[in-house]
Amino acid sequence: MIVDGEHTFPGPRQTVWDLLQDPEVLSKAMPGARKLHLTGDGTYEGVIRIGVGPVTAAEWSLNVALKDRVEPESYVMQVDSKGALGFTRGNATVNLNEVEGGTRMRYHADLSVGGKVAGVGQRLLDQVAKMLTKQGLDALNKELEARLRDGGAR
Template identity: 55%
Template sequence: MKLEGEFTFKGPREEVWDLLQDPDVLITALPGAKKMEKTGDDKYEAEMEVKVGPVSGTFSSNIELSDKVEPESYKMVVNGKGKSGFVKGKATICLEEKTQDETLMKYTADLQVGGKLASVGQRLLDTVGKSMARQSLEAMNTALEYQIDPRAKTEYIPPSQAKFAAGVAKDVAGDSMKNPKFWTFIILASAGIAATIWYFTK
């Protein structure tokens, strides 16, 4: 599974750099995160509760950062496993200064997913992955804005699991509507309903 995208943080690059490596912020902004601890230089342990379609479970992950060029870029290696499967792969994070108060983050990730988690299908995994990334970055940006100026912003309140789930469901529904197979299903279902109504009312 490959993920890539961009996101603009409303803050200076140095502060964004620190934010992305702060376990106290990450645990509140990552959906399903139950634990996030720094275990050594550029090493972290995390525990996350993941739900994709009918598959759910708790995953324990080891995360290691490397090739750091502060405050420009770093690489990340992730190894996670649980009863529902495993996730492992690499990611690259790049930060570019757009303005004095804005930072553009570009990310790419190449992940391998196995076990029951992989059984939900590539398309659903891609959509859920992108949705979780987007919502996490939005939450971190809100935390950043509050850190920079608590007086100017509403106090940062970590998003709830229900809010994350609703966001994922919305994104999955939107992606499904772009799929030709979805519209084929709708047309056939509508035809079937119409035929049933006609049969019982003729």
């Protein structure tokens, strides 16, 4: 499953970069996240709870590693999640570019989905992925706006 697109944040690139490295912010930006903990340099573990169509919500373990980081420009995110209903794993490339009025994020993810959750069909999985991506970007926007309003402190 491919998920790609772009989003412009109304703030400086370094601030956006910092948000994307903060486990507290990432857990807010990941719909269904129950917890997310920094376990090492650019590595995180957590638990998420997501349902897809007729597959009821279940908890999944989540491991995320940020690789090939070039601050504040880009990184590759490796994702591996597992639960009783299946798994997802794959990579996402994130690029941040300064643009007039903010920072443009371009993202491209290539994810494999397996188990019962894959049985709901590609079309539904694509719709859910787009919805979750939008929710995550909206949450990041809210956090960015709060930090900028508070003078960058948090």
